[in-house]
Amino acid sequence: MNFHQMTMVQLAEQLRNKSVSSVELTQYFLDRMTQFDGQINSYITQTPELALAQAAAADARRAAGEDGLLLGMPLAHKDIFCTKDVITTCASKMLANFKAPYNATVVEKLNAAGMVTLGKVNMDEFAMGSTTENSAFGVTRNPWSLDAVPGGSSGGSAAALAAGLAPVATGTDTGGSIRQPAAFCGVTGIKPTYGSVSRYGMIAYASSLDQGGPMAKTAEDCAHLLSAMAGFDERDSTCAEGERPDYVTGLNDSVKGLRIGLPKEYFGEGLSPEVKAATMAVATELEKQGATLVEVSLPNTSAAMPAYYVIAPAEASSNLSRYDGVRFGHRCDNPKDLKDMYIRSRSEGFGAEVKRRIMVGAYVLSAGYYDAYYLKAQRVRRLIKQDFVDAFDQCDVILGPVAPTPAWKLGEKTADPTAMYLADIYTIPVNLAGLPAIALPAGFSAGLPVGVQLIGNYFSEPKLLNVAHQYQQATNHHIQMPAAFA
Amino acid sequence: MTWETVIGLEVHAQLATNTKIFSAASTAFGAMPNTQACLVDLGMPGVLPVLNKGVVDMAIRFGLAVGATVAEKSVFARKNYFYPDLPKGYQISQFELPVVLGGQITIEVDGKEKVINLTRAHLEEDAGKSLHEDFEGYSGIDLNRAGTPLLEIVSEPEMRSPAEAVAYAKKLHELVQYLGICDGNMQEGSFRVDANVSVRRPGAPFGTRAEIKNVNSFKFLERAIMFEVERQIDVIEAGGQVVQETRLYDAAKDETRSMRSKEEAMDYRYFPCPDLLPLIITPAMIEVVKAEMPELPDAKRARFMSQYGLNDYDAMVLTNSREIADYYEAVVAATGGKDAKIAANWVMGELNARLNNDNLSISESPVDAQRMAGLIARILDNTISGKIAKDVFDAMWTSQDSADAIIESKGLKQITDPVAIAAMVRGVIDQFPEQLAEYKGGRDKLFGFFVGEVMKATKGKANPGQVNQILKDELAK
Amino acid sequence: MSDQIDVHKVARLGALAVSDDEVAAVGQKLNAIVGLFDQLAAINTDGVEPMAHPLDQVQRLREDVVTEADIHEYVQQIAPKVEAGLYLVPKVIE
Numbered sequence A: 001m002n003f004h005q006m007t008m009v010q011l012a013e014q015l016r017n018k019s020v021s022s023v024e025l026t027q028y029f030l031d032r033m034t035q036f037d038g039q040i041n042s043y044i045t046q047t048p049e050l051a052l053a054q055a056a057a058a059d060a061r062r063a064a065g066e067d068g069l070l071l072g073m074p075l076a077h078k079d080i081f082c083t084k085d086v087i088t089t090c091a092s093k094m095l096a097n098f099k100a101p102y103n104a105t106v107v108e109k110l111n112a113a114g115m116v117t118l119g120k121v122n123m124d125e126f127a128m129g130s131t132t133e134n135s136a137f138g139v140t141r142n143p144w145s146l147d148a149v150p151g152g153s154s155g156g157s158a159a160a161l162a163a164g165l166a167p168v169a170t171g172t173d174t175g176g177s178i179r180q181p182a183a184f185c186g187v188t189g190i191k192p193t194y195g196s197v198s199r200y201g202m203i204a205y206a207s208s209l210d211q212g213g214p215m216a217k218t219a220e221d222c223a224h225l226l227s228a229m230a231g232f233d234e235r236d237s238t239c240a241e242g243e244r245p246d247y248v249t250g251l252n253d254s255v256k257g258l259r260i261g262l263p264k265e266y267f268g269e270g271l272s273p274e275v276k277a278a279t280m281a282v283a284t285e286l287e288k289q290g291a292t293l294v295e296v297s298l299p300n301t302s303a304a305m306p307a308y309y310v311i312a313p314a315e316a317s318s319n320l321s322r323y324d325g326v327r328f329g330h331r332c333d334n335p336k337d338l339k340d341m342y343i344r345s346r347s348e349g350f351g352a353e354v355k356r357r358i359m360v361g362a363y364v365l366s367a368g369y370y371d372a373y374y375l376k377a378q379r380v381r382r383l384i385k386q387d388f389v390d391a392f393d394q395c396d397v398i399l400g401p402v403a404p405t406p407a408w409k410l411g412e413k414t415a416d417p418t419a420m421y422l423a424d425i426y427t428i429p430v431n432l433a434g435l436p437a438i439a440l441p442a443g444f445s446a447g448l449p450v451g452v453q454l455i456g457n458y459f460s461e462p463k464l465l466n467v468a469h470q471y472q473q474a475t476n477h478h479i480q481m482p483a484a485f486a
Numbered sequence B: 001m002t003w004e005t006v007i008g009l010e011v012h013a014q015l016a017t018n019t020k021i022f023s024a025a026s027t028a029f030g031a032m033p034n035t036q037a038c039l040v041d042l043g044m045p046g047v048l049p050v051l052n053k054g055v056v057d058m059a060i061r062f063g064l065a066v067g068a069t070v071a072e073k074s075v076f077a078r079k080n081y082f083y084p085d086l087p088k089g090y091q092i093s094q095f096e097l098p099v100v101l102g103g104q105i106t107i108e109v110d111g112k113e114k115v116i117n118l119t120r121a122h123l124e125e126d127a128g129k130s131l132h133e134d135f136e137g138y139s140g141i142d143l144n145r146a147g148t149p150l151l152e153i154v155s156e157p158e159m160r161s162p163a164e165a166v167a168y169a170k171k172l173h174e175l176v177q178y179l180g181i182c183d184g185n186m187q188e189g190s191f192r193v194d195a196n197v198s199v200r201r202p203g204a205p206f207g208t209r210a211e212i213k214n215v216n217s218f219k220f221l222e223r224a225i226m227f228e229v230e231r232q233i234d235v236i237e238a239g240g241q242v243v244q245e246t247r248l249y250d251a252a253k254d255e256t257r258s259m260r261s262k263e264e265a266m267d268y269r270y271f272p273c274p275d276l277l278p279l280i281i282t283p284a285m286i287e288v289v290k291a292e293m294p295e296l297p298d299a300k301r302a303r304f305m306s307q308y309g310l311n312d313y314d315a316m317v318l319t320n321s322r323e324i325a326d327y328y329e330a331v332v333a334a335t336g337g338k339d340a341k342i343a344a345n346w347v348m349g350e351l352n353a354r355l356n357n358d359n360l361s362i363s364e365s366p367v368d369a370q371r372m373a374g375l376i377a378r379i380l381d382n383t384i385s386g387k388i389a390k391d392v393f394d395a396m397w398t399s400q401d402s403a404d405a406i407i408e409s410k411g412l413k414q415i416t417d418p419v420a421i422a423a424m425v426r427g428v429i430d431q432f433p434e435q436l437a438e439y440k441g442g443r444d445k446l447f448g449f450f451v452g453e454v455m456k457a458t459k460g461k462a463n464p465g466q467v468n469q470i471l472k473d474e475l476a477k
Numbered sequence C: 001m002s003d004q005i006d007v008h009k010v011a012r013l014g015a016l017a018v019s020d021d022e023v024a025a026v027g028q029k030l031n032a033i034v035g036l037f038d039q040l041a042a043i044n045t046d047g048v049e050p051m052a053h054p055l056d057q058v059q060r061l062r063e064d065v066v067t068e069a070d071i072h073e074y075v076q077q078i079a080p081k082v083e084a085g086l087y088l089v090p091k092v093i094e
C-alpha cells in the first residue's frame, strides 16, 4: 500500500477497518524517513522509539474499543513545540541540547487524541525566516525541486508532507510561516484566528502574532487536526475562552452565494503572472460553483510589511532575552565574568537573522525611537485590521496569493534580508489583524507548486475550510506528489 | 542660607498571596532553593503568565484604603534588562497605566498632621536572589522569590525631613498589614523602601536626586536620608553637582555609596507585555472588595471610643495595629463585653509590658486572648484582686494553665467573707496595741499600716475594699 | 530618513557581540531594514489608538491556589551549572 499518497482521512479509514495497525503505519513512515529524508533534511530529530511506543498504545486503545479519527495517526511536530524529554531545538544552536521539561498544550492534546510523534521537523531558527535556510541544523530542500527553498518558517513541516514523510504536521504562523511553505511545497495549511490554538509550550517568536495550526494534504485533514489542536487553555492568557466552532460538519456545504473578495492591492505590481493566473483560476472555479466575485480594497496593505518588521522584532528581542545560559540552553565555555557569559553564550547560540531581529527590536523600543517606530507601527496595525473589518462588510472571504512568486532558489535571497521580507507582503497583514487564513495548492508553474490563500473574518475557520474543501473536491492539485518521492 | 530636603519614597510591598503573580507556585518564605520555582518562574521557553486574582483584589483594597482611583484599565509592560536573578530577561511590571492612581496618606510629626499624596501604585513581579557566598568565583541563583507579587507604592516628593519620611513609611507599613495585603516583615524583605532624595534652596526648583535602594528598617531609612542630605549639601557647597544615580545604604559604615556607573545608563525598553491582556477592573469587582474590606485604623478608633467607652488615647493605642485591636476585641468578647476599660488597661499595660520585655509581637504572645479573658473575668467577679491578678498573669506567661487553674492551685482566691475579714482585722489590731493607741491619739496615717498588716496576714487575698471598710469600723470601736 | 543605527548600542542592549570587523556589514543590513520603516511616517494615524493585541480581549484571572509542585531536581538536569540546588553563574558583582 502507498500510505504516503493517502490523505489523513483515508489513512484513518485504514486504521479504523484494521487494514493496518498504528505500529505498521508508523513503521511505514519511519522507513520512508530513513530512506528519503537525507535528500531534503526535513527532520531535525526523529523519534522512532517514542513513535512506536505511542503507536502500540494507540493500537491497544483501539483494541479496547476506542475509536477516533486521530487515534494511532502519525504526525510530525514543528520543532518549536515543546515535547517533554525530547530535544526541542527551535532550529537554534542555543537549544541544541534542550530536552524540554514539559509538553506544549498542542502536543498534549494531540497525544491525548492518540497521535504518534514521528519526530521534530526543521524550521527557520526561532521561526524567523521565510525559507528554512536560517536553521542551525542545515537547510531543508523543496521536494519538488531540490535546489529550491521549501519556504518557511514551517519549511520542514511542508517539505515532510510533500515528500510523504508524514501524513500531517503541526506548524506555526507569525507572518505567513504556515501558509507560505504550504504554498511552496503544494500542501494545505491553515493559520487559525489568533487565540484559537494555545500558545503554551510553543516557543515564542512574536507573541501577539504567533499562532499554531495544522498542515496536511487537504483542507479536510486540516479540519480534523485543527479540531484536536484548538481549544481554550487556562495556561495562555491570550487564548480565547469558550467553545471552538465545529470545523468539520460544514465541509460539504455548497459555496453557492458566497461572496469572494479580491483585494485590488494584492494583484498589483510585484505579483508574478503565473501566481496571478493561478489565483484567478481558483476564483473562476469557485464562481463556477456558485460564488460571486467582488473587488475589495485593503488600502494599507503596503504598510503591513514595515509595521510587522517593527512589531515582530520588538517582541522577539524581549522574548529571546531568556536565553542567557543560566537555567537551560547553550552556555559558552569558561566565561570570564557574567557579562562575558551573556554575550558569548548568546552570540554563539543565535544565528545571524535572529541576532539582526534582536538588534532591530531593541532599536525600535529604545529611548527616542519608541514613539516613531513601535507606537507608530501599532497604530498602523489598527488601520490594517480596520481595512479587513471594512472589506468583510462586502464579502465573506478574501482570496489572494500567498507569495508573489513560487519557491525561489536556495541562497537566492540570503544576502539581502529586506528582499526576503518583501516576499511576505500578502501573508503579514493577516497576522497583524489576527485573522484566520488557509493556504491551498492552486496549480504549478515550471514544476513548482503555486498556492493561494483564503482569508476569513475572526473565528470563521469553518467557512475557510469549507470553501477550500469544495475547491479540492473539484480539483486535484493537492494530491499531486513530486515524482522523486511518489 | 538654608537647604530644604525633598524626599519621595517608593515602597515595594510583597503581597500576601498564596501563589506568585503569574504562576501557581507557592510564595511561602524560607523554602529550600528553587523548590518553589515552577516552569513559568524559571522563564522556560514557551511558558506564559496568567494573572493571579488575589493580587488584583489586594491592589483594589489598597486603592480604596488610600482614597485613590482604581484604574478601570491597566496594562502590564515589560521592563527589559539582563540580570541572573531575572529569569526572562525582563520584569513584568506596569508602566504607563498602573492599577492605582493617586491617593493620600496622613502622617503626624511633632504633633502636626500632614497629608502626603501618592502618585501611583503598580503591580509587578519580584526577582530571585543571588547568593554570593560559598561558591568559588560563582554566585548561586535561587528563584523561589521570582514572580512573587509586589505592589510598588510611589509617593509624590512631598516629605521635607527624614522624620517625615519615616512617619510616612511607618504609616504605610501599618496600613498594608491592616489591610492584610502584606505581612510587613522587613527582615524577610516583604516591605522594602527606596528613597529619592534631593536638596534645594527653599523655593528653588527640585535639585538632582539620588535614589537610595532597598532600605530594610525605619532606623536605616532615617540614617540613610540624613547621610545622603549631608553628602549632597557638601557636594554642592564644594562647587560640585549631584549626579542622578542609584545608591546603596551601608548600615555598617552608616553611609550611602554609588551602585551603578553612569556608563551603564539603563534603557529598559518598556512596552506592553504581549502575553498579557489589559486588566479591566469593573465596578462590580470593586464592590466585592469593598464589602470584604477590613475596618481601617481611623474608623476602628472611632468605633472603640463609642462602643467600648474608651478615651481617645486608649482607642488610638489599641488600634495601632490590627493584631492588637483584634486581640483586644477578642478579650472583650470573651468576657461578655463587660467592663471593656479593664480589658483595655490589661492589654495596654501588663500584656504590652511583658511583650516588650520579651521582644515578642502580640501574635506570639504566650497568653492568648481567651486565657487573658479568663483572667479578667476573675477580676470582674471579685475572685481575685487586681494585684493578685498580676501574679496570676506572671504564672500564666510561663505556663499553659488557665487563670482558674492557677488561682486554684496556688490558693489565691480572694477572701470576701466579712466575718472572716473582721476576725483577721481584730487579730491584727490586738497584735499592735501601741500603734492602736497612737492612731487613737490622732495619727491617722497609721490606718495604712493596719491595712498593710491585714493584707500581709491574708497573703493579699482579702478584698481590699472590704478590708478598708471593716478596719475603719473596728478602729472606731 | 531614519537615523543611522548605533550598532554597539543595540548589540549591548541585546547582549550580543559585534566585532569591529563585523560592525560595518552588520550596520549596513540593520540600516537597510530600518530604512523600510520610513514609509510608516507617511501614514496618517492621527487619533488612531495603538493596537497591542489583535482581539479585544481582557485579562483573565487565575484563582490564588497553589497547584505547582517542586520540580527543581528534574528541571535542573538541563541546567548548564548547578550546585546545592542553585543555578551557578560567574560571580555577580554589585
Ligand SMILES: [Mg+2]
Residues within 6 Å of the ligand: B010, B152
Ligand atoms: Mg521603582
Ligand SMILES: [Zn+2]
Residues within 6 Å of the ligand: B012, B124, B152
Ligand atoms: Zn519596582
